[in-house]
Amino acid sequence: xxxxxxxxxxxxxxxxxxxxxxxxxxxxxxxxxxxxxxxxxxxxxxxxxxxxxxxxxxxxxxxxxxxxxxxxxxxxxxxxxxxxxxxxxxxxxxxxxxxxxxxxxxxxxxxxxxxxxxxxxxxxxxxxxxxxxxxxxxxxxxxxxxxxx
Numbered sequence: 001x002x003x004x005x006x007x008x009x010x011x012x013x014x015x016x017x018x019x020x021x022x023x024x025x026x027x028x029x030x031x032x033x034x035x036x037x038x039x040x041x042x043x044x045x046x047x048x049x050x051x052x053x054x055x056x057x058x059x060x061x062x063x064x065x066x067x068x069x070x071x072x073x074x075x076x077x078x079x080x081x082x083x084x085x086x087x088x089x090x091x092x093x094x095x096x097x098x099x100x101x102x103x104x105x106x107x108x109x110x111x112x113x114x115x116x117x118x119x120x121x122x123x124x125x126x127x128x129x130x131x132x133x134x135x136x137x138x139x140x141x142x143x144x145x146x147x148x149x
Contacts, residue, residue: 002098005056005068010044012065013058017042020081024118054078057098059091069095075103075149077113096126100149111147120145 005013021038050056050070059067059082066086070079077099082091100111114134115123123145124130132144 001060002057002094003060005051005058005070007048007051009058009065010047013047013068014042014044016065016068016083017079017081019083020087023084023087024116050078055099055102057095057102059095061086067091067095069099071099071103071111073103073106073108075108075111077111080113080119092122093126104149109149111149113145115143115145117141117143123147 018039021042022035054070054072056068056070058065067082068079069077069081071077077096080092080095082095103111111128113123113128115128117140120130120143123143126147128145128147130143130145133140134142134144
């Protein structure tokens with residue numbers, strides 16, 4: 001079930017984000033400093049602020065958050081995470097569809113995302129086009145992508 005994200009679920013949301021980030025080995029190669037940097041702003045206080053400033057939806061199974069998307073009213077996706085044990089079952093796609101539907105009501109016609117290496121194929125398969133490759137130490141580290149909705 002998809003619903004507007006509620007801060008009361010912050011522990012579940014943060015757990016999903018952390019589990020998902022830990023599974024993105026292509027991005028951090030299990031290097032503790034990279035993982036720590038990636039997780040450093042994924043705190044309860046930061047989540048509370050994000051939910052006040054942006055739009056978030058949670059995907060729940062048995063009343064527990066298993067997926068979370070956060071996006072701006074202008075169509076920029078900040079976070080889109082699914083618990084590793086539920087990846088590949090359409091949760092990310094359902095959250096993306098919910099964001100698209102919400103943004104259509106705001107008359108936004110383009111979605112933007114900076115994708116991880118791990119998520120790039122998900123976004124490509126969802127109709128996003130890569131507009132820029134970002135590099136770190138001369139190696140691709142992320143993709144700037146967009147999709148007309």
